[in-house]
Amino acid sequence: MNGRNTTVIGADERMNPVVATVQGEVRGVYGGELYAFKGIPYAAPPVGGLRFRAPRPPEPWNGVRDATTFGRIAPQPIQSGPGAQRREMSEDCLTVNVYTPELGDAGLPVMVWIHGGAYYVGSSADPLYDGTRLARLGVVVVTFNYRIGPLGYIDLSSFSTADDVFESNVGQRDQLAALAWVRDNIRAFGGSPDRVTLFGESSGAGAVTTMMATPSAEGLLHKAIAQSSPVGSVYSPETARVAAERFLRRLDVTADQVRRLRRIPAGALIEAGARLVVDTSTTEPGTIPVAPVVDGELVTEYPLTAMAKGDALRIPLLIGSNRDEAMLFRLLRSPIVPNTSKAVQLMVERLGTPEALAVPSGYRGYPRLRPALQLSTDAAFRMPTVWAASAQSRFAPTWAYEFDFAPPLLRVAGLGAMHGAELPHVFGTPVPRWVAAGAVSSGRKLTERMQRRWVSFATDGDPNPVGMEPFWPRYDTDSRYTYVFGGRDRIVSDPHGRIRQAWGDGIIAFR
Template sequence: MSVDEAAPRARRGGGAGASDRPVVATAQGRVRGVREGEVFAFRGIPYAAPPVGDLRFRSPRPATAWDDVRDAAEFGPIAPQPVLGPSGPQHRPMSEDCLTVNVITPDLGAVGLPVMVWIHGGAYYVGSSADPLYDGARLAARGVVLVTFNYRIGALGYLDLSSFSTGDDVFESNLGQRDQLAALAWVRDNIRSFGGDPDTVTLFGESSGAGAVTTMLTTPSAQGLFQRAIAQSSPVGSVYTSQTARVSAERFLRRLEIGQDAVHRLRRLPPAALVEACTRLIVESSSREPGTIPVAPVVDGDLVPEYPLTAMARGDALHIPLLIGTNRDESMLFRLLRSPIVPNSSATVQRMVERLGTPEALALPAGYRGYPHLRAALRLSTDAAFRMPTIWAASAHSRFAPTYMYEFDFTPPLLRVAGLGAMHGAELVHVFGGAVPYFLRAGATASGRRLTARIQQRWTTFASLGDPNPLGVQPVWPRYDVESRRTFVFSGKDRVVSDPHGELRRAWGDEIIAFR
């Protein structure tokens, strides 16, 4: 059976599905979408009230209903964020009124299609669901309902000001995570109207989006909102204590020259001022304390009651199937972009190790042949930020629920010649199958297309069954366990490997080394 033959086929629906501008009823009101080839798209649908004015720094509130049919052909505004380059978000309007959801469905007349809900990445301070990289038409055409959405990021979504709350002026924690819960609740209440099954929901994300997924696995209030999870390159350990979060908040206030007794002034500042101060804080903190970022989920004792890796080890995470993995050369992207978010020079990697300070951490460089030369330092950085936290998470979760581990190790010829390898985010073009930048596809068009088909087939099968093994497709992807550590490697030819990078894994050991 070929990959394409094994892929689920979308059944053509009647009724609303026959129109090029179909209308669907949601709990808040009717929306008019648009037919785009094989799929139907509905965009910019509010899933919560605009978090503006007195609602800035507060949990999301229910969206207001509307009477007329709302046009849903275009994306809504993206969350306030810095402009990072000529292809950055300046081409899309920004607004605090950004809490909107998008749905792509292959069949409005279907009943019970599996649902995949995507959380975009971007280091918790950039990114949006409107990024062309996340065009999910090809993924949805394989028989799933795809949901993407915007959520608050940066200072407005992941800076914890809750310790400055007073009786009259409340600031809440983990606002980005709370937005994601609101989006998932919207899916539960509305997805049947788009052909989806609210009881077959897969939450998936990449980078900080995957970090949000692994944090959500240990969020009690997420129980029942999703039934499977996929975490692509999750910084699982980048979740901080309330004490660490308060230090970041204090630095943020100093940048704005606001005293701790006047935090209420933050609600009156223009969003651009908050974005600028947060961006400067991120650069400063990442340079001063390599391996950390001041905007990230926080263990607040409320929404996030425990450090996620600790909760997983105790069996306190949601006991649902998990597909999780990393890319072989994660840190190369941050080196290429000169981004301090992940240490990407010999000097910053060494400062990261020294800051950890424990005997176990200080002994780590000895396990990396050639250290402190750059290649070895980047391998250590990849392991610290992504690979080892992912292994610890998979090891813990596998004791309580089906867990599937992967490594992405496919490099187009042009990137291989440039020495960049399978860097952070390289798998995204294959998961979504959208437009591929030339430098990612040059010389690898046919092999890249085949890999896209295989990855999409695995992802959608997992979304449907909780198991990434389509009937009759080889090689079989085994469950991960701490005895064999069998890992599925995506490359030119997929294979299963027991304990890849085992020597380095053993050098780290099973004790969690955390940046808290």
């Protein structure tokens, strides 16, 4: 069955809609205004001999498959604390979820979301990523799971033999498979395969900007939104090999025994990977051992290099970061982003180049904690965002933003607009009233503005809905116009220009 010829089956049964996909029929739910389909396989279970291999197409099924609940999430460390979600984990996790206001060939724009989580935690089932409110604005929202941690982002390809192949970037390959599923099936869910916007946050945004440097992604996405992308956190094969060797040592597996990794329980792999992430981030601040790699096959260049040369996908890009990114990691005491003065100083020393060693002079009061945290924010997110916007703007329409909104409670606590703070406003998902206290009305209005701009970009390739002020001009290296989201939105030319100049004109990144 060809995806372009899929048809809606039983569309008159609105409460229990059935849609035909390439692999078979699925039954979702209708909640009034919106249809939702969850847990649809987009690839075969990557288990047994398919562990550490590129995803394979899913097997067709007979009858109607239930698509009313989320699929199992990718294996990952169990999260604790307030709001932590307890969901069943399985390597059989490669599923998509679709939220749509219409079924059939309606030709709506499609927004495909890649969840964040430092490439080793997270899932599409997180309530924060509920696509309902965005879809109500006239777009089809797709979310999905992909392999993370050591099962998705430890590169074992250098250990391959003729009889036992390990492929690189399998997490990125999963994302490509999900986009291919969208291309082949989304018409039946009301979307257009020719109007796909890929968007994500944190490592999900890093996956988006990496996808822009992936030649095989050509035609699968037509616009991109990157929220707090660690654009530079893409590593060389040599760096990836070091991480893989450390991973093997934690499992007492020698280089000639790598095939054993296909039989070791997933839980043991996840535990070893989690320890490796924490240890590496602590001893080598600014790096994480699970991340995309420039393998010369799937990812042919560093994303920032590809953008600068015009080799990246020349598609419209909306990209930005939050003013106080590092504060979340300080709050969680997570070393993934350096959040102590000592860790930030070690990060600068490890970069080692004269240009990097000169950067702290641009931060008044460094190495005291507050300026050190700002340097960490800039190193991980803001400067890579500036470099990406500057490069891409030479070849495709580009818009830059900074998110600077926080309720009074968070500002008084010194947390500000920390990492991930924009997510409830993009998705329209509620936050506890005690968190939003003092800013409920302004937060609600900000949500409306951000959603309208995101949907306008996905619809028309321009984040300027008719009649909305202020006008958001494109980014270029002369004006460096940046849209600042806050209690009152504003346009700023070259925000933090003095610090940007302290970083110089080159790209400073770990490889």
